[in-house]
Structures are given as C-alpha cells and as structure tokens.
Amino acid sequence: MQGTGETLPQLHIGGLHVGYGRRRIIEALDLPALEGGTVTALIGPNAAGKTTLLRALAGLVPAKGSIRLDDVELTGLSVAGHARHVTYMPQALPQRVALTVFEATLSALMSSRGGALSTADAHARALDALARLGISDLAMRGLDELSGGQRQLASLAQSIVREPAVLLLDEPTSALDIHHQLRVMQLVAELARERSIIVVIVLHDIAQAARYAQRVVVLQNGAVAADGTPEAAITPETLARVYRVEARVERCSHGFLQVIVDRAV
Numbered sequence: 001m002q003g004t005g006e007t008l009p010q011l012h013i014g015g016l017h018v019g020y021g022r023r024r025i026i027e028a029l030d031l032p033a034l035e036g037g038t039v040t041a042l043i044g045p046n047a048a049g050k051t052t053l054l055r056a057l058a059g060l061v062p063a064k065g066s067i068r069l070d071d072v073e074l075t076g077l078s079v080a081g082h083a084r085h086v087t088y089m090p091q092a093l094p095q096r097v098a099l100t101v102f103e104a105t106l107s108a109l110m111s112s113r114g115g116a117l118s119t120a121d122a123h124a125r126a127l128d129a130l131a132r133l134g135i136s137d138l139a140m141r142g143l144d145e146l147s148g149g150q151r152q153l154a155s156l157a158q159s160i161v162r163e164p165a166v167l168l169l170d171e172p173t174s175a176l177d178i179h180h181q182l183r184v185m186q187l188v189a190e191l192a193r194e195r196s197i198i199v200v201i202v203l204h205d206i207a208q209a210a211r212y213a214q215r216v217v218v219l220q221n222g223a224v225a226a227d228g229t230p231e232a233a234i235t236p237e238t239l240a241r242v243y244r245v246e247a248r249v250e251r252c253s254h255g256f257l258q259v260i261v262d263r264a265v
C-alpha cells in the first residue's frame with residue numbers, strides 16, 4: 001500500500017517485439033517502468049497494437065525482449081506462469097457459460113489463489129468483488145441470462161477478485177452506460193491505490209483516460225507516440241499527429257481535461 005514505505009512493484013518493458021507469424025506489430029518497444037498504485041491508460045487509433053501489447057504482457061502471444069515484474073522475467077513463462085502475476089480482461093466477453101455470477105467469480109478466485117484461502121474467506125471476497133461493482137443483486141443469476149453490460153461487469157468481477165500484481169483491462173467499459181463507466185473507472189483507480197496494483201487499461205474515451213489515469217501512453221503503429229501525464233501526452237499536436245483530428249484540449253469547470261474534436265483532417 002502506498003505511504004507505508006513499502007516498495008511499489010514495477011513492470012519493466014524493454015526491447016519488446018510482438019507479431020503474428022511474420023507480421024511485426026510491435027518493434028523494439030521500451031517503456032519507462034509502470035509502477036504499482038498507478039493506472040496507465042493505453043490509447044491510440046484502431047489497429048495501433050494496443051490489444052496486441054496487452055496480450056503480450058499477459059503471455060497470450062509470443063514476445064521477444066523483456067517483460068520483467070520486479071525480478072521476475074515474464075517472457076518465456078507459460079500462460080499459467082503469467083497468470084500468477086497478471087490478470088487480463090479481454091475486449092471480447094467469454095462465451096456464455098452455465099455458471100452463476102457468484103460461481104464464476106468464486107471460480108476465478110479459486111483458480112488463482114486456490115488452497116491459500118478458507119471457503120468462508122473465498123466466499124466473502126467473491127461477494128465483496130460483486131458489491132464493489134454494484135452487482136450483488138446479480139450474484140445468483142446465470143451468466144447466460146445477462147445483458148451485455150451486466151456480462152462486462154461480471155467479467156470485471158472475475159478479474160478484480162484475483163487481486164493480481166498486474167491488471168490489464170482491454171476496453172472494460174465499452175458495453176456500459178455512463179453511470180457504470182464512471183463507477184468502474186473509479187473502482188479501478190481505487191483498487192490500484194489500495195492494493196498497489198499496476199493497472200494498464202485500453203480506452204478509446206480520451207477524456208476518461210485523462211481523468212482516471214496518472215499516466216497515458218499513446219500508441220501508433222506499434223510504437224510509443226507519447227507517454228507521460230495526461231497533460232503532457234494529450235495535446236492538440238499529438239491528437240493531430242496520431243488520430244488525424246483537429247482538436248482542442250481544455251479544462252472543464254471541475255478541472256478535468258476535455259477533448260473537443262472540431263474535425264477529422
């Protein structure tokens with residue numbers, strides 16, 4: 001936890017190459033360390049390589065180079081080896097499964113922490129994950145009878161309950177109404193702080209990235225086009241170069257960055 005003098009975990013990414021077959025998507029990517037307790041938003045245009053980067057960090061596509069969590073080198077670990085440190089919530093929701101929301105959340109927890117927890121503790125943690133997402137009322141509903149947004153929230157519950165060191169979320173609010181989008185973003189920021197988790201979240205909503213992330217990495221053609229605080233990374237110049245839009249970046253009356261897009265160029 002921050003403020004206790006404890007060292008925060010760090011994820012180091014160096015000389016990373018990722019591709020599909022012969023097709024190179026990410027080449028020689030270096031990122032200054034991603035730190036525990038911090039939400040990093042990964043933004044960029046379609047096909048920039050955001051999902052590919054998250055999948056490489058999760059060990060789901062082969063990568064060359066180094067992905068190091070403190071002193072543990074993750075490249076070369078099996079998918080299960082990665083899963084001990086990293087939880088990845090994909091963009092596409094899982095196939096419909098014949099489990100209740102509570103059972104699926106509990107099963108996600110047991111698969112990551114298994115024997116280490118008593119049954120009572122595991123149940124309490126699963127219920128807490130549902131409560132924090134505001135979906136306690138869905139606990140006994142089958143996953144196959146949920147709406148798209150409810151399924152996305154159930155899927156988030158399965159990701160956060162694992163309490164990973166690194167949490168990778170690929171467009172986790174894409175199916176949610178505005179209330180639930182904000183609720184999820186607030187929760188993700190809180191969890192990062194409380195548990196010193198390294199969170200990387202792919203977002204298309206630039207204003208939400210600016211509001212909830214402490215760091216924004218802009219990806220373009222598999223390379224870093226900007227990286228820094230929201231103020232440093234989200235500028236009219238970057239938006240013009242990367243997204244090909246004429247845009248203004250202004251502060252609203254509450255002090256949050258807003259992006260006003262005037263036109264595509």
Ligand SMILES: Nc1ncnc2c1ncn2[C@@H]1O[C@H](COP(=O)(O)OP(=O)(O)OP(=O)(O)O)[C@@H](O)[C@H]1O
Binds near residue numbers: 025045049
């Ligand atoms: N399984 C795959 N096999 C071959 N090429 C792939 C595969 N998955 C993605 N790609 C290619 O990799 C590139 C990057 O895709 P990726 O999904 O990482 O982009 P993205 O930034 O997440 O895009 P979006 O914002 O559209 O979701 C694209 O050109 C895509 O066609």
